[in-house]
Amino acid sequence: MHRRTPTPLIARSAELAAIAESAERARSNAASVLLTGPPGYGKTALLDEAVSRLDDRRVIRVRAASFESDLAYTTAEAIARRIGAHLPTTRDDDAVDPLSVGRAILDAVDALDEPLCVVVDDIQWVDAASARALRFVLRRLDTQPLLVIRAGRPGSTPLTTTIPRLSESDALADIEIALRPFTAEDTQELAASVLGRPVSRRSAARLTDSCGGSPLVVSSAIRNALANGPVLVHPGADDLVVPEDSSLSRQVGDTLASATPAARDTTVIAAVLRDPTPLVRLRAIGARLGRTTDIDAAAALGLVRLRDQDGVTVIEPDHALIADIVVATLPHAERITLHAAAAAEFGGHRALRHRVEAADTADSSLADDLIDAARSAADTGNPDNAVELALTALRIAGTGTADEERLLQQVGLIAIRTRRHERVFSLVPAFERLPRTLARELVLLELYTLTGRSVEAMARGEGVLSDPSDTPDARAIRAVAAEAIARVQLAMQDFGPVVAQTRKALDLVSAAPSDPSELDDPTLAWLVAPVDIELRALGWRIAGAARTGDVQTILATIDDLDRLFAAGPDRPATIDALVTRARVFLGMGDLDRAVADLARADVLLRRFSTSWTGGIGRAIYAHILFLTGQWDASVTIADTAVGLALDETNLSGWPIALAVSALVRAARGESDATAERVSAAADAASRWSFSAYDREIPDTALAESARAVGDRAGQLAATDALAADPPSGSSHAWIAYRIDAFVALGRSTEARPLLSLCRDPRSGWRPSSGALDWLIGRVEEGAGNTTVAIDAYRRAVNDPANARFPFPRAIARHDLARALVAANRPGEAATELTAAIDEFRRLGAAPYLARSVTALATVQRLATDASLRSSHADPLDALTTRERQVAYALSTGLTNREIAESLYVSVTTVNFHVRNILGKLGLSSRRELRSLIGSRAAPTGRRPRIIS
DSSP, X not given: OOOOOOOOOOSOHHHXXXXXXXXXXXXXXXXXXXXXXXXXXXXXXXXXXXHHTOTTSEEEEEEOOXXXXXXXXXXXXXXXXXXXXXXXOOOTTOOOOHHHHHHHHHHHXXXXXXXXXXXXXXXXXXXXXXXXXXXXXXXXXXXXXXXXXXXEOSSOOHHHHSOSOSOSSOGGGEEEEEOOOOOHHHHHHHHHXXXXXXXXXXXXXXXXXXXXXXXXXXXXXXXXXXXXXXXXXXXXXXXXXXXXXXXXHHHHHHHHHHSOHHHHHHHHHHHHHOSOEEHHHHHHHHHHHTOOOOHHHHHHTTSEEEEEETTEEEEEESOHHHHHHHHHTSOHHHHHHHHHHHHHHOOHHHHXXXXXXXXXXXXXXXXXXXXXXXXXXXXXXXXXXXXXXXHHHHHHHOTTSHHHXXXXXXXXXXXXXXXXXXXXXXXXXXXXXXXXXXXXXXXXXXXXXXXXXXXXXXXHHHHHHHOOOOSHHHHHHHHHHHHHHHHXXXXXXXXXXXXXXXXHHHHHHHHSOSSGGGOSSGGGGGGOOHHHHHHHHHHHHHHHHHHHTOHHHHHHHHHHHHHHHHHSOOOHHHHHHHHHHHHHHHHHTOHHHHHHHHHHHHHHTTTOOOOSSHHHHHHHHHHHHHHTTOHHHHHHHHHHHHHHGGGSSOTTHHHHHHHHHHHHHHHTTOHHHHHHHHHHHHHHHHHSOXXXXXXXXXXXXXXXXXXXXXXXXXXXXXXXXXXXSOOTTSOOTHHHHHHHHHHHTTOHHHHTTHHHHHHOGGGOOOGGGSOHHHHHHHHHHHTTOHHHHHHHHHHXXXXXXXXXXXXXXXXXXXXXHHXXXXXXXXXXXXXXXXXXHXXXXXXXXXXXXXXXXXXXXXXXXXXXXXXXXXXXXXTTTTSOHHHHHHHHHHHTTOOHHHHHHHHTSOHXXXXXXXXXXXXXXXXXXXXXXXXXXXXXXXXXXXXXXXXO
């Protein structure tokens, strides 16, 4: 058999940590791990990795075999051989006693002078006699350094029912781990590792669902894509297929060959149907085919299963992979016949699907039905289904047919309507070959824009606007194209004509139909969306005006948008208008209104997935939350933006989301995680465009990471490129890091000239990374002017405007305390350090907190140093970043389900984190956790909250 390529161990870090924790406990007392999961869930790979980390003890590993499960002591004998035990043999007619077998093993274990780990894999095949003997052994090793790991399929087995728990005194010494199926995020991570390129969440979700979440099957599909996949323009265009697993194929084939004809036919029909099917339906399909069915016999084969669904007994394949294998054994003609019979029996979408499977030749009628179904799916908010149905219609019609041109244009329109452009990028050459129509030009305008062909996009758009046609359809298309041209101008950074272009767009909206029934082509009815066009046009207008300094237009557009927001319900275009306006507010220094717009946009993103700016909006919002000291919320938003970035039509927010995700981790001293995300951001930026929003964030994250761990030379080096070629339109945070590093390295003379950049209003510098007075204090302190430095630091700390940025203000307090100590004013220094400690503790800035605690201990010269450290230590320091997020969410009173929705994870994952949090913190209830979180809240008493 072909040797399977090892698969990276993905999504099993929590399980590895749990095993490692049990191993640590097993240094003094016995501990047990029960690991269960269906075939293909990676139990063996997980065991391999876990065992490889147990280099401080002897590992005895055995695997039970199915053909030996009805023999006595086979597993016990395997263990005995590996530890040098001699089991008693049968004498005369006496059977070997489990106790005597157990005593022999126990004697051998007692003779060992090193910690022991016993691993038993495939415990479902362990014979009952061995299980009894092992129970005898393990119960008597309760107080010895022994780790037992049992792994197998879910369900009762001799080693799960006879060894419920090893330790009577410590329930934590015995844990059960049920391997969960892969999620879309896990598949994305595995795909990135194997393929060396990203896969979108939608593609990952499709693949994960089709593989039943089985890591083994997902891995096989991804490796198949590695061997056969095309080079993709956009990761969302990826469409991975599930390959046949050869070893499982043999098992299925052998089972079918041994079945009765009625059982085989029942299994085959269920496999072709795939979805749960009422028994009466399956029997009816069999009758249509003239075949006898035997449902009980088929279920006994293990290839299908029966279950209750809403009070009806249904039959379905035991696994999607099994269904694929069964169907693959069928002759083509038989598959067609089966699908045709199913189509005749069912109605609605299920019948349509079987008609597609039964289609053996081009079918114009079926293609039209599929296009109608695609439009219905788009109408009801199912964009992926809509595009899939449309593409299927195109395949059913066949190439070179009279229907192809008509259907191709419909496919393009459905793709841009549902914001699933990436699914049709590969069809651009086919669209270009179509006869020119305004609808085709609109499709190409959108596709060219997203594939970086901006000049060609502009040409298509201008061609639409200059077209003399005056039909209702033409006027509707022109209005949409005019708004799209403004978007292209912004992408090209041609800001001058944007305002005029948006005015033209709104004029064309006024001339376009306001009622979809006015259109000649009903398939274009979705283009009649005057409010959406106006919202987006005003959003592009305010962005263009901000870049050209047109203050009057900015103010007027702010009012226009407020009017539109108040006039009607929210919609996807509302997000675009809010995000673009928020960016202008940031440029104006109006942080409050920027935060309000971005918070509202973030809420709307849960309802609408078809905005142009949703991804970058999340990233900007996360960055602002970081700057304003809401770090747990910031990392939640940033990680959500990263996780969903590849599903965005506009990928420009992906790199910046990764960079923002690195910022919090940098300030918390997580150097490896910071470097990993910054590297990923650079890779993403090299593949696709990088948002113009604050391009310095990746280097700033590296500078912060170096400062957090005290690497001042690294802090300076991280800003070298920014200093050599300062990016335009950013906050110039690099200046603060550079001044700070120069002074710390004793080069304050090189730092002083940089202050002039901060004072120059044309530089774009903003104080979010450190107030000007703090920087002045740094330079003066470095020059030995302690009194001047203290005054500057004091102004930085006390200026109410700087309270918006608690992290740099806390740093300023720490620096002020140092200067006060130099001025022999320890009492004042202690006050400032105490305030800094409170802020660093709230933020979770562990490296800064540690330095401030040490400094305070030195200043106060107290003998109770340990008590002081304890009183100011971060009580959440033991938690991971994700656990901090869950802890804060719990403290606000959210339920586990609400937390799961906020963090875009499963409820099971949240349950796991809650158990870890309470265990790590030594708490017994959520109430205790809320009290703990409340005690570390901000001085204002405002309760931290999760925002997603």
